[in-house]
Amino acid sequence: MKRKFDHSAPSESALTGPRYWRSLDELTATPGFQQHLAREFPEGASTLDGVDRRSFMKLMAASFALGGLGLAGCRRPEKNILPFGKSVEGVIPGLPQYFATAMPLRKSAIPLLAETHQGRPTKLEGNPTYAPHGGASSLLAQASVLDLYDPERATVNTSKGDVLSAAAANDLLAGVGKTYAAVQGAGLAFLAEQSSSPTRARLVAQLRAKFPKAVWSEYEPVSDEPPTTAARAVFGAVVKPIYRFAKAERIVSLDADFLSAESASLYYAREFAKGRRVTKKEDPMNRLYVAESALTLTGSMADHRLRLASSHILSFAAALAGKITGDAVYARLAEGLDLKPEWIAECAADLAAHKGSSLVVAGAHQPAAVHAIAYAINASLGNIGRTVDFVEVAADESVSISDLAKAITANSVKTLVVLGGNPAYNAPAELNWPALQKSVGEVIRFGYHSDETSALAGTHLAAAHYLESWGDARTADGVVVPVQPMILPLFGGITEIETLARILGLPKTDGYSLVFDTVTALGGGDSAKTFRRFLHDGLLANSAYPIVSVNLSGRGLAQVLGSVAPAVGALSQANLEVRFVADHTMDDGRFANNGWLQECPDPITKISWDNAILVSPRLGKELGIEPKGSLIQVARKEEADFTQGAENAHVFTLTVGGRTVRGPVHIQPGLSNYTVVVALGYGRTKSGHVGTGAGFSAYGLRTAQAPAFVTGATLVTTGTRMKLANTQEHWSMEGRDLIREANYSEYKENPDYVREMGIESHAPSNLGKVGEAMTPAQRATEIPRGGSLYETPKFDGVHQWGMSIDLNTCIGCNACVVACQAENNIPIVGKDQVMRGREMHWIRLDRYYSDGKADGRAMADLFGGEPSGNSILPEDPQISLQPIACAQCELAPCEIVCPVNATVHDDEGLNTMAYNRCIGTRYCANNCPYKVRRFNFFDYNLRPLDSLYLGQLAPKGMPELVKMVKNPEVTVRMRGVMEKCTYCVQRIQNGKIQHKVKTAQAGRPSDVVVPDGVIKTACQQVCPVESIVFGNILDPKSEVSVAKAREQDYALLGYLNIRPRTTYLGKLRNPNSKMPDYAALPLSRIEYNNKNHSGDHSSSHGEKPEKPAKQSGGHSSVLPGNRSGGLS
Amino acid sequence: MSKIFPKSANSLPLQIIIYLVVLIGIATAGVTYYMTPKYTRIGYAPVQPVPFSHEKHVSELGMDCRFCHSNVEKSGHSNVPTSQTCMNCHNQIKTSSPLLAPVRESYASGDSVPWVWIHKTPDYAYFNHAAHVNRGVSCVECHGKINEMEVVAHNQSLSMGFCLECHRNPETRVRDPKDVYDLNSQTIAAKAGVEAGVKFVHDWKIKPPQSCSGCHR
Amino acid sequence: MPPSSYGLIATFETAPQIYQAAQKVRDAGYKNWDCITPFPVHGLDGAMGLGRSQVPRLSLVGGIIGFITGMTMIYWTGAVDYELIVGGKPYFSPMFAFPISYELTILFTAFATIGGMFFLNGLPMHYHPVLKYEHIKRGMDDTFFIVIEARDPRFNLANTKALLEQAGGKAITELEA
């Protein structure tokens, strides 16, 4: 299936592109297209579908008519097949092509393979040639393809409101170049985003040469890489660290969210998982200490988590360093740090015991001093060269936006060229950028959207999407990767490098030749060959940043430490710390108009379409917004008031340094008590229908001095409420056996602890004696009867599909959610519908907190006595994450109840779903214990989301542009049908067919079994930590069979005897028994025991930590083979 | 008394029943005729922009299906040839035939020739040509004797029932792989008896899907 | 007596009267005769010498057909025509086929019963000589009649009339066919 194409001859498709896309340019001019922008959709403007319409997309509404007949009334609706006039090289209608490209973001890029259907990129995958990512990709990369087809992207160049032709735009740029060449660029200023593109670097260098007096400044609202200043100070070299988590057995994170917020997170997460994964009890397992103020994904994986204000991290780091190095230089900074000394002592001891195999990581947003200390600790632990390498990077010679601002105020800027970014929205508050920008005579803005900044700019140049562009970039570790166009610019946009080249007045200004020159220069050798290879592999060999050996200069360190003061001011309700974080989905706001990302819930808060002011439960109580429980708390109290299922948040104003923003408050367990966390990237005012007005902008509080956190803030209620679209109403597992956890120590003694949990552990096996004796493969085909009344028909397929999800490595990054959305044409439904609980995601991540307090004594609340734990909100919970999609149950409860056979099993164990047969009784969804079935309550694909309730009166049809992102291999579902995950059945079918075709043509027709790993589900393919494994369980050597054979394998709700094909691998925690916050059992496990066994029993857990397994109900008498729910 | 109901009234109920029966019969027939592919599709032979004769090209000139439908073996879609494909020959022969004007224009301008789409399955049904032609299912099974058609006509209902019938007993339908594109060839069963067909199905591990996932996604 | 005569009709005021009258007519050995009553007079069947109704037999047949229909339909669709694995349940099982077969049993029984009743009663028959009798209206209301048809072998205008009078019948009239 996966084939990497050499890009067809650049001269042809790079410069002219496939002929038939011209039609799109014409389309943009048609009134029809203008209507799109006015959210009116003309009926199937067929100018677009170059190839036959069916391969274009499968819009199910087209089958609206009765039982497979054409439109009612007319017997034979006439449709046309439109083949190309001229054959297009390499394009086979019906077969996707794969091209290597990359998604640049700030100082790094993610190498990708783009899947294109007749020239339409529809899905992006990680490029497996780039080993560090191993074919994985990220949430943002998955969603970025949607931006390409954003109907509200900038489609024309404008100058003072009127349209500017491409030619005119070029003249304009050339003109700028000519004018300023004369004066050496005096009065010319550039404000650009950070970039890793070698070509841009080259052009900027030329720019400096040609316009020595011009100002080149770069600005990024959020930093995802450690400041080089720290390294320069302590090592005297311009280097940045690359961490080798796989080699680290003990990891300390100093407010660092290295699993999701750093430029190399994809690589880090993957490496971290390697050290985390435990497949047999001999395997080692890394231990993660985290000290952080917000609750990040990294924090949720922590074995020991210290809730500490970001401003106190410096002192903490100093204290830790002091303990480890015994150096007195840190003492001054560590003063007044208020926490259990054992915490630091034991943590330090643990690190010291792992010299060379430990690692201390500081968050990119922390000041240089913290990084310096971290480097020092790593140095003294002998980690440098082992668990952390330092690579040489180019020095950053750009000036800061603040300096640019000074220049502007000094009136020394006549022409300002804003390349990308969105300063009017996200520049530091004290600069008052909009006014500044207006004060500049000529502002040329080059941007993808016509946004806040464009509104204030005289000229706007429409940028091309990276999938339309020729370009290059570097990965976090410096490997040069190509950015290839998959499609001719839909709206004739140009790229950043082209813009610069035109200002420079270079002879060749087209992206292709610019990149060609750069790369061939870098790569050397026969330029044509080098470049072909570069495009084919999707990377340039041996182009990574060189690893340099560094040695710590004590003097430099002392200087850095001396330059900072201990900042351990006591925080309180009156003196809050505000922590600004890049939003998990919006990043710094650049993805605000991306519906997939807006609807994708935050992995921790589970809020979509909004950001919120996150406060700790304690602060919440002090602010008087503790949600009221019910008289008798039969389940844990929710962390927010839910009125009719939607979170009803209190709106507060957050004030710091005289600046104020207004936003809803959400109580977030696990925060440092007096740190409030606000996510950036929301509150866009000019973004488009999706992004505008979602959430509030926190940039209003942010200054250049304190971009990441600031103290001295206060929260004041406005007395008003607002509804938030929170996709998970209840946060507690209620002591149920959903996520089965154990400590590493327990696991080593008792690897199959998962079988001693759950109702099935009390009962005789569902499989019966016979079934227990069978091999997994036999179980999958025979379907042992067990105690059932019925004999199940055999599953006689040559494959039996199954999936295994390792809860121990899942970091909850949500990449699978959006990957699934992109692959399966899953619609977004909008905030209003999400609030009603109608989100359509086929795979979701359940996030649970546990504090060991859930108990069955609900009545205690009523009849006095000590109140039950149910009425308490946890301040310092453990987090458990669980991805849930349709588990393809062998004895599927949903199938039994469907009256029309719309969902039945196939012989390969798939729980299929025939949309065209479904009449929408929703009975299946009721009977699904996992609640993974999704119902199309409205025509989400056909009607604008803001007029769903208008019924037939609402405008009908999807913008052609949005249709283009749909996967032609998957039906687009209409109103009134149920949908759900089918293990990407389209990939399975195409995989099988491709294999059969191959073998038949190779004369081995009887070889019909697809080799393991050829077929990957979308969620599996994207997963950075490889926790999702899918394959054929008939093959005992397949990855999935191996995973399922592990002791920690269990079926969720296995006692129901529904025999899910997706099973989970139990979660492990690796706490240090010497630490003050050590718990002998995972807290969720304690809750499980409290709920399921007598009180005295549960209390005994604390006392006998050494053999906790036996405590969980003494079910030593379970059948040896008793797999929960049987299938493994 | 009882003027309302004359003697004749006694036969009234019987008549009503007869009328009803007839009415229902007509309704059923109507639905079957107007709503089932068996009648809506079969025999559909629209006028094409270019009167292309498969009869001439295949039977007389002996061209292979794959000459024009070049991707049928590789792709799920059997591609309709581009104008370029036509011109490969027709820039030598019949270069000035008025009938071919649309093709020449298309080749010149690059715009498509609007061929009328005949063999149409619903959008939610995913038929894959490669999977069939590579595994012993001949074109003729679904398209009929195209090679003898002056004007292409819809030959089979292509309804789900039609697909299932073959998927349920492939042994009677499979052909020797080298006969697949020979529309006059016989099925293995017809040549050497059903046992041979059964053997072929067994050797090739042919197991046509009968559950939803086979065709619906 | 004009050939067009259908028979004689006699009026009775109360239930007991017709009860006894019926017994007399029965004993006189008439076959083609009938009682017209506003409601089912209890015991009159016996008095008329009617046997047990045949309706239940038809009902039984209907019921059996219904049950078989249900079972065979479910068996054929699920286990013969199109075998689909649904929730791991067998292609056919009398267990899950039972509810529907049961309902069909009842449905078909009802059809057979009512159909049978109409059939045995020779209904619908909107036109009938008896209905032309000007006082028949009261027969639906509060009066009782005995009709003896002319085609009865024992029918003899004089004797029959006498019999009816003697049985207590009033307003004995001749009905034209």
Next chain:
Amino acid sequence: MGAHHESSSTAPAILAEVNPTALPRAILVENNRSYSWITEKICGIIEGKTPTWWWVCFALACFVASFTVAGISYLVATGVGVWGHANPVNWAWDIVNFVFWIGIGHAGTLISAILCLLRQKWRTSINRAAEAMTIFAVVCAGIFPVFHVGRVWYAFYLFPIPNSNAIWQNFRSPLEWDVFAVSTYGTVSVLFWYVGLLPDLAILRDRFEAAGQRARSFIYGFFAMGWRGSNRHWSNYEMAYLVLAGISTPLVLSVHTIVSFDFAVSLLPGWHTTIFPPYFVAGAIFSGFGMVLTLMLPLRAVYGLQDLITQYHIDCMCKITLATGTIVGYAYGMEFFIAWYGANPNEGFAFVNRAFGHYAWAYWIMISCNVITPQFFWFKSVRHNTSLVWILSIFVNVGMWFERFVIIVTSLARDFLPSSWGYYSPSIVEIFTFFGTFGVFSVLFLLFIRFLPIMPMAELKAVTPQADVHGGEKH
């Protein structure tokens, strides 16, 4: 002939041999009324000129019914989303109302069928109206399952019609069982009702003819099928009626059993319960009699039918309500016991949550209406206070609606995975739609009492003393 005296004269002769326990003879038609009085009284309603109040009520009912029409039209045009449904509560008012109305219907069949078999003569005065109620209730019930589906235009997929897709229904699905059960129930109820109407239609035919209203005479006459009160017909007729009564009884039990299977067959905690069939049937009878009282008492007052619907009737109905209500109460308790005894934490939670969770209010409304209300019927004084009985009957209806709500919604809202827990509240659309069904019901019922005999005259006459062929001297 002793047995004959004891046995009901509506019951055919053959039952005479089976000598049932003698019941205390109550006077079923007071003041020794004559046959023609009965005829006049009942036909009078139809022949008389339409009273103004009828027009008022009819207009009102039509207005209310329009809410359902509007609600349904909007639903079909827009999508199920206009209702309050969402994951995890995919069924709510739609199915609640369906079960509610079906349950109401059951009393009708029960009165006419079971009481007929048990020879409860007191049924005669109310069975016609009760059967009508059944049919109209089934109509209202049918609206919901049909229109709650996402693509109602494909609802014909539910019926085994040969099709070019060669695919059939899933006969394992309780919903498919419902399709057959409910349609059978509707059909049989209509037939049963119609058979009962035959003789009365004949009466009307003749009376209208006599009154010279040929048109109406023709219509009634057409449906009377030429009935002429022949005793040979009566004998088949009664046998058929008896058979129908005989099959209607298991039918009514099976229908609600199958309705309860919709839940019992699933695996949801709170649904997955073997006690459902008997408990649902009892509940149905309970609610049904509640509705009969709610309808008959006003009717009785308006038309002055005190002589036909006697205190004895009301007494009997109250007692049945009491009995079934207590059974239902027992079922509630037993559910909790089994949940505890089964030691399945999820089951246990489901029930504790019902009583004390987010929907506790609904649960306690249910308990007070269904368990406490009927207990008043222990007291004769209450049973004899018509207006009080009427009020209590309303409470019963409310309570039974809430029972279905509690079972369906609370179980769905809090099931296996806390992550998917939610809270359902209805949208205005479904509230209106449900409200409207009362209008639909009233429209039909008003038409019925206007144009059809609300009581079976023949049967009434048969239970009068003078109907006894031996002069009724036994009384």
